[in-house]
Amino acid sequence: MRVPLTPAPASLLHGALAKRTRRDRRRRASATALFGAACLVGGVAIGWIAHPSAPPAVVATAPVHIPDEATARFVLYAPQAEEVTVVGTFTDWKPVPMQRSGDVYYLTLEVEHGRHEYLFKVDESWVVDPAASTTAADDFGSKNSILMI
Amino acid sequence: MIVVFALSALAGEYPPEVQRVVDVAQQAGVPTSAIEDKAKEGLAKGVPSARIAEVLGERVAQLREAQELLGPQTPPSLVIAAAAALRADATPQAIRHLARAKGPSQALSVQVLADLLGSGVSESDAIQMIDLAASGAGRGHAVQGLVTAVTALNANGHSSDQAAAAILSNMANGQGGNGRPDEPGRPANAGRPDTPGRPSNPGNSNR
Numbered sequence: 001m002r003v004p005l006t007p008a009p010a011s012l013l014h015g016a017l018a019k020r021t022r023r024d025r026r027r028r029a030s031a032t033a034l035f036g037a038a039c040l041v042g043g044v045a046i047g048w049i050a051h052p053s054a055p056p057a058v059v060a061t062a063p064v065h066i067p068d069e070a071t072a073r074f075v076l077y078a079p080q081a082e083e084v085t086v087v088g089t090f091t092d093w094k095p096v097p098m099q100r101s102g103d104v105y106y107l108t109l110e111v112e113h114g115r116h117e118y119l120f121k122v123d124e125s126w127v128v129d130p131a132a133s134t135t136a137a138d139d140f141g142s143k144n145s146i147l148m149i
Numbered sequence: 150m151i152v153v154f155a156l157s158a159l160a161g162e163y164p165p166e167v168q169r170v171v172d173v174a175q176q177a178g179v180p181t182s183a184i185e186d187k188a189k190e191g192l193a194k195g196v197p198s199a200r201i202a203e204v205l206g207e208r209v210a211q212l213r214e215a216q217e218l219l220g221p222q223t224p225p226s227l228v229i230a231a232a233a234a235l236r237a238d239a240t241p242q243a244i245r246h247l248a249r250a251k252g253p254s255q256a257l258s259v260q261v262l263a264d265l266l267g268s269g270v271s272e273s274d275a276i277q278m279i280d281l282a283a284s285g286a287g288r289g290h291a292v293q294g295l296v297t298a299v300t301a302l303n304a305n306g307h308s309s310d311q312a313a314a315a316i317l318s319n320m321a322n323g324q325g326g327n328g329r330p331d332e333p334g335r336p337a338n339a340g341r342p343d344t345p346g347r348p349s350n351p352g353n354s355n356r
Contacts, residue, residue, distance in 0.1 A: 087193055089186055089190075092189060093186070093193040095193075115257075117190075133301065134297060136264065136267060137267070138190065138194075139187075140190075140194060140201075140204065142194070148293045148296075148297070
């Protein structure tokens with residue numbers, strides 16, 4: 001028996017999401033602001049990329065299932081950024097610099113199982129991960145991305 | 150003595166008005182990890198100390214309420230989740246129900262209740278969804294996936310009520326995932342022929 005994929009509630013969406021078209025996804029990706037990201041959680045990648053000067057593209061990788069691996073991979077497309085960090089509960093709210101490769105920033109972190117809140121800090125701006133499946137109000141007037149592992 | 154030591158160890162870590170609330174939480178015996186985490190978040194974001202202290206004060210009150218609701222022996226993770234649920238306007242009955250339910254993780258279930266309410270799902274629908282998910286194949290993972298499922302359906306144009314109804318319907322029909330109960334889920338778009346290409350992922354080289 002396969003263990004279910006952590007951030008993949010497709011089972012619960014059966015039928016409903018099947019109606020999503022490629023055009024829908026592109027429209028959604030195009031509407032996203034300057035940044036795009038993909039977050040790989042326990043070996044499962046989700047997310048999309050969007051940038052005004054780049055052709056809209058959707059990241060939707062096939063799952064590579066590693067059930068016991070408590071790692072999260074963050075990928076952010078931010079060509080104009082000088083520095084990108086990941087900040088969240090799993091970093092004790094201290095910035096952890098992402099590595100850069102061309103226009104893409106990436107980082108893999110070991111993260112404890114559970115629910116975590118985080119953000120990207122792109123230069124001086126706080127950015128919610130567009131690839132995060134869920135966000136939550138932070139009570140300070142903004143939102144955090146939610147990561148469930 | 151231990152409290153004094155702990156308080157002195159913490160002294161100076163936060164601005165005075167924030168520190169005062171952290172101390173209050175410590176003395177109240179509520180889980181301070183949630184308070185300190187929020188303090189660190191506020192400081193990292195450059196939120197004024199007065200506002201951080203205000204938010205922390207509310208959280209301490211919610212943690213106290215949660216602890217009173219569930220009893221003094223309740224694990225901290227469950228108290229923290231219950232406080233989050235109270236913040237999301239969950240009723241005490243709903244929180245107690247999930248906190249006492251058999252399942253992989255009561256704290257997870259209560260936290261998911263908070264997140265579902267935050268997504269606009271009604272409490273009765275949320276409870277049904279969590280109960281069904283916790284009792285079926287996948288259990289913890291299925292519970293965990295509920296919020297993502299609702300959010301995805303919201304993004305696809307469904308209201309939260311519609312999303313909850315669709316999810317409940319599928320769960321009731323035994324469609325743990327793609328019609329295979331023992332295989333509760335995979336990303337909806339995984340392997341779809343209409344999935345556009347993706348850019349190279351430099352992180353892959355690290356795997």
